[in-house]
Amino acid sequence: MSIDRDTFENTSKEELAGLSIPDQVLGFLATNEDRAFKPREIASQIGVDEGAVSTALSRLKDRSLVEHKATYWAVTDDTERLEGYSGYERATALFNNQLGVENKETWREHAPDESHPSVEVALT
Template identity: 70%
Template structure:
């Protein structure tokens, strides 16, 4: 996963090393909590190795922090369990520092009404 130059220059080594693959995966899924993803898509979007993502997802599933159905993965809807997980807090804090806090209602006001074509079920592709 790449970082911007400003983050590189102004972050300590501990801050830069603080996000494991598991933390990055849970941060990505939490930031995209309205969707479920295949492991390959999580790997592509987080710029992590697909094997590392699969291992992270399995660990998160064992901790009941993600849900798995078919080949799709999503963040848990159990907010208390998620809040108790330290990696989620670290990921959220780092992403907020780098990108600013999310204005969820503002984002939703500008979100399209229809899902992206990649999120639609294409049964015609069989």
Template identity: 85%
Template sequence: MSIDRDTFENTSEEELADLSVPDQVLGFLDANEDRAFKAREIASQIGVDEGAVSTALSRLKDRGLVEHKATYWAITDDAERLEGYSGYERATALFNDQLGTEDKEAWREHAPQKPHPSVEDEQ
């Protein structure tokens, strides 16, 4: 799973350590989407064994989530494929763990009672 730049910058190492190696690799590559890296550079940056990173990269490549050229690896530019991998459920679980679950009743108390003008036009 990839993580957005804000999560990458604002999440502690302990919280990120809970992510699988492929998730950590993909998150790192996503945060550095304008660059390509060697496996050992990725391993050094995320603090994971190079062999585990290489295995994760191969599996991510098989899923079409990373690209490989010579000894360099980069995240794919296929946004749909990345969204399909990370998915809404995983993001929701991550944010619920970090911020707590949403209280729908509290949200409803603050929701507008009148529909947005664009919705009124359709009626």
């Protein structure tokens, strides 16, 4: 997976070496916690082979860190479980360095008041 120059210059060798494929997958899903993805979409976004992503997802599911429905995968909403996983902390730190820390209140200000009808159908 490639990284931007700023991350290359400002991230320690240990942090870069320590971000495994499961950490990258979990970090991506956590960054996009309001969505679910197919393995090929995740692979495309993090620049890793789809087979490696599928293996990582299975391992993360065994640890109850992700949820799986049909062909879609999403990060768990169990924050205690996520916080107990050390790879989550490393991945979150790396994504925050790359993309900036998300301000959820600002995001909520721009979020729609109601869910799209397709979301309601998916939830029932």
